[in-house]
Amino acid sequence: MTLRDGERVHLIDHKGRVYALNLRAGKTYQHSGQTIPHDRIIGAEDGSNVVLSGGAKFVVLRPTLAEYIMKMPRGAQVIYPKDLATILLWADIYPGATVVEAGIGSGALTMTLLRAVGETGRVVSYEIRDDFAERALENIAMYLGKVGNHVLHRQDIALGIEEQQVDRLVLDLPEPWRVVPEAVRALRTGGIFLSYLPTVPQVVKVVEVLQGSGAFGLIETFETLQRPWNIEGRSVRPALRMVAHTAFLTVARKLVTPVAVEPELDE
Ligand code: SAH
Numbered sequence: 001m002t003l004r005d006g007e008r009v010h011l012i013d014h015k016g017r018v019y020a021l022n023l024r025a026g027k028t029y030q031h032s033g034q035t036i037p038h039d040r041i042i043g044a045e046d047g048s049n050v051v052l053s054g055g056a057k058f059v060v061l062r063p064t065l066a067e068y069i070m071k072m073p074r075g076a077q078v079i080y081p082k083d084l085a086t087i088l089l090w091a092d093i094y095p096g097a098t099v100v101e102a103g104i105g106s107g108a109l110t111m112t113l114l115r116a117v118g119e120t121g122r123v124v125s126y127e128i129r130d131d132f133a134e135r136a137l138e139n140i141a142m143y144l145g146k147v148g149n150h151v152l153h154r155q156d157i158a159l160g161i162e163e164q165q166v167d168r169l170v171l172d173l174p175e176p177w178r179v180v181p182e183a184v185r186a187l188r189t190g191g192i193f194l195s196y197l198p199t200v201p202q203v204v205k206v207v208e209v210l211q212g213s214g215a216f217g218l219i220e221t222f223e224t225l226q227r228p229w230n231i232e233g234r235s236v237r238p239a240l241r242m243v244a245h246t247a248f249l250t251v252a253r254k255l256v257t258p259v260a261v262e263p264e265l266d267e
Helices: 065-071 081-090 108-117 130-144 176-186 200-213
Strands: 008-012 018-022 028-031 034-037 048-051 057-061 098-102 122-126 150-153 166-171 187-197 216-222 229-232 235-238 248-254
Touching: 008 065, 018 065, 065 081, 065 108, 081 108, 081 187, 081 248, 098 108, 108 122, 108 130, 130 150, 166 176, 176 187, 176 200, 187 200, 200 216, 200 248
Parallel strands: 098 122, 098 166, 122 150, 166 187
Antiparallel strands: 008 018, 008 057, 028 034, 048 057, 187 248, 216 248, 229 235
16 A cells, blocks of 8 residues: 555664654655655655655655554653553453553553454543643544544543443553552453553552452463564674563453452461
C-alpha cells in the first residue's frame, strides 16, 4: 500500500537513525539543510528509498506499532515494546474482550490493547492527569485514526470502576494495591489482573494485598529481559548496551471460590 497524505512515516538513515514526520501535501521536509517535498513521498511504496536535495538517502516506512511508540510524543514514560508484547499474552488479551486499564499515560498500552481486542472488544482507560490524557488521545488518533471502542474516564481508578464483568484489568500506576477492592468487584470470575511495577517493595505490597483479598489465585511475578545481539561478519555477540530494567509484571486470576489464606500459626 502506498504512503498517503496525512499519514505519519519514519525516515531512516544509513546509520539506522529514525526521523518521524506527518505527510502533508504541499509541505517540505527539512533535515540538516537538505529538503524534500512531501509530495515526493506521498504515493511512494512503503519501504522505498528517498533522496534529499543534498543527496542524503533515507528509507521511508510506515512505522510498526512498536516503532511508532518509541518515536511518538510522550507525556508519561511509555511501556516498552518487550513488555507490551508480554502483557498481551500474560493478561491474555483476546478479540472481543472488555479490558480496563490505568493510567493512560502516553497511550502506548492503550493502542496495543485496542489492536488486540479488535472491533468487537473495547478498551476503557482511567487517568487522573488531563495533560497526559490529551497527549495520549492525540497519539492514539495519529496512529489508529478514529476509534469507536475506546472510552476514557478522567478519574482515579481506585475510587471506582464503572464497568462490570470486566475480562482483563491492566494497571500501570504506582499504587495498584489501592485498586484491588475495585478489581474484585469489577472483574468477572476467571478474569485477569495484571500490574506493571518498577520496584520490589511495590511488588511485595500488591502481592500481599492480592493474597489477602481472598479473591485471587495463580499469582505470579516475573520480568522480561531483551538482550539485543550484534551480527556483523565475525562480530557475533550481544550488544554492548541494553535496557537492563523496566518493570516487574504481576499477574493474578480472579477465582469463584476464594482461595484459602494461609492461617497464621501461633507457636
Ligand atoms: N501505560 C502508559 C503509561 C502510564 S504512566 C503507556 O504505555 O503510555 C502512569 C499513568 O498513570 C500516569 O499518566 C498517571 O497520571 C496515571 N495514574 C497514576 N495514578 C492513577 C490512578 N490512581 N488512577 C488513574 N490514573 C493514574
